[in-house]
Structures are given as C-alpha cells and as structure tokens.
Amino acid sequence: MNKLVRDRIPEIMRASGKSPHVKRLDGPGLKKALKEKLVEEAIELKDAENIKEELADVLEVLDAIMENYSLDINEIERIKDMKRREKGGFKEGYFLMG
Known part of the structure; x- marks a missing residue:
C-alpha cells in the first residue's frame, strides 16, 4: 500500500x-508524505462524481500540511488575495491554447 492514511484507518482495519503494517511518520518524512497525499487526493478530485467528498479530503490534507509547516491560514489567505489582485483568479475560465 505504502501511502499515508487517515489516523483511524489502522484501528478500523x-x-x-x-x-495492517504501519509506520508512524514525523518531521521531513511526514511532510513529504503529506505532499504526496495531496497529489493523490487532487487526482481523485479530478475524476470524482461526488466532488464534496473528495474536496473534503483535499481540505483535510491541506489542514495537516499547514499544521506541519506551522503555517497560519490568515497568512495563506493574504497571499492568495495578493495573487488574485496581481494575476486574477480562475472565475473567467480562460484556457491558454498552444
């Protein structure tokens, strides 16, 4: 299997x-696994019929990433707002061709 799972999955199994054979990660190993999990969840979101469930999984991983990197959601929101002002958002749906 070799992937990060939610905290209660071993107990449920x-x-x-x-x-289940589990290893507890921390530090750099956990940070790397969380980034990999984010990609996994994003791919599942891309193909999802139930977008709410998959988006909830993405948000759960993002919460864990912010906690493990000691990031403040307000700082992330400020950066997001700054980038939106400078470059725009994604509301218009522009798709760059070629």
Missing part, C-alpha cells in the same frame, strides 16, 4: 480482522 484491525476492528475488521486485518493486521
């Missing part, structure tokens, strides 16, 4: 009779 054990309750169903499985014996």
Whole structure:
C-alpha cells in the first residue's frame, strides 16, 4: 500500500480482522508524505462524481500540511488575495491554447 492514511484507518482495519503494517511518520518524512497525499487526493478530485467528498479530503490534507509547516491560514489567505489582485483568479475560465 505504502501511502499515508487517515489516523483511524489502522484501528478500523484491525476492528475488521486485518493486521495492517504501519509506520508512524514525523518531521521531513511526514511532510513529504503529506505532499504526496495531496497529489493523490487532487487526482481523485479530478475524476470524482461526488466532488464534496473528495474536496473534503483535499481540505483535510491541506489542514495537516499547514499544521506541519506551522503555517497560519490568515497568512495563506493574504497571499492568495495578493495573487488574485496581481494575476486574477480562475472565475473567467480562460484556457491558454498552444
């Protein structure tokens, strides 16, 4: 399997009779795994029929990334707003061709 899973997944697997082999990550290993998990969740979001469920998963991973990098959501929002003012958002749907 070799992927980061939600905190209760090993417990849930054990309750169903499985014996998951888990390793607890922290520091740089956890940061790397969280970035990989974000990509995994983004791909699932891209192909999702239930966009709310997958978007919730993306947000959960983003929360964990912000916590592990000691980032403040207000600072991230300020940067997002600055970039929107400078370059715009994605509301118009412009798709660059060629």
